[in-house]
Amino acid sequence: MGILYSEPICQAAYQNDLGQVWRWIKEDSNCINVQDGFNGDTPLICACRRGHLRIISFLLRRNADVNLKNQKQRTCLHYAVKKRFTFFDYLLIILLMPVLLIGYFLMVSKTKQNEVLVRMLLNAGAEVNAADCYGCTALHYACEMKNQTLIPLLLEAHADPTIKNKHGESSLDIARRLKFSQIELMLRKAL
Structure with missing residues (x-):
C-alpha cells in the first residue's frame, strides 16, 4: 500500500526506484526539491518515510534541501526519527529469531540503517x-x-x-x- 503522490519523482523516491529518480533529475534538476501537491512532501521526505538510504544519499549528493517542510511542517529528519519497523520487518524478525539469531541480527541491522539515515541528514545540515x-x-x-x-x-x-x-x-x-x-x-x- 502506502502513499500515492501527484509528483512522479516523489512517487519514485517513496517506492525506492533510484533509476526513475535519477531520470527525473537528469531531465530537470529543479525537481529535486519539488513539493508534492497532496501533502507537500519532497522527494527527500518521501525517501526518508521509507528509509531508502541509496535514494537519500543520491539526493543529498545533489544538494536536496534537508530543511524543507511539508504541510505538517515536518522535515525529513522528523520522518527519519519516526521511522518504525514495518509489519514485514517484525514478521521476519519473529520468524527468524529462533534460527541462529538471524532475527536478532536483522533487527540490529535495521536499527543501524536508521542510525545511518539520521546521521546522514544531520551531517547534511538538517535543523x-x-x-x-x-x-x-x-x-x-x-x-x-x-x-x-x-x-x-x-x-x-x-x-x-x-x-x-x-x-x-x-x-x-x-x-x-x-x-x-x-x-x-x-x-x-x-x-
Whole structure:
C-alpha cells in the first residue's frame, strides 16, 4: 500500500526506484526539491518515510534541501526519527529469531540503517530543533518511541530537550511521563 503522490519523482523516491529518480533529475534538476501537491512532501521526505538510504544519499549528493517542510511542517529528519519497523520487518524478525539469531541480527541491522539515515541528514545540515505543526522536534519523537540509539545523535547535534510542544511538553517531560528513566538521564546530562 502506502502513499500515492501527484509528483512522479516523489512517487519514485517513496517506492525506492533510484533509476526513475535519477531520470527525473537528469531531465530537470529543479525537481529535486519539488513539493508534492497532496501533502507537500519532497522527494527527500518521501525517501526518508521509507528509509531508502541509496535514494537519500543520491539526493543529498545533489544538494536536496534537508530543511524543507511539508504541510505538517515536518522535515525529513522528523520522518527519519519516526521511522518504525514495518509489519514485514517484525514478521521476519519473529520468524527468524529462533534460527541462529538471524532475527536478532536483522533487527540490529535495521536499527543501524536508521542510525545511518539520521546521521546522514544531520551531517547534511538538517535543523535538529525544527518543530512540526504540533510543536514537536525530532527529539520529542525519539523520546516517544523510546529510541535510545537516536537520542544521543540528536543531543550531540545540539537538540534542545527543553523545547515545549503545543501540549506544553518537552522531550524531558515525555521521557518522565513514559517512565523511560535511561532516556530521562541522557536528557538531564545534556542540560
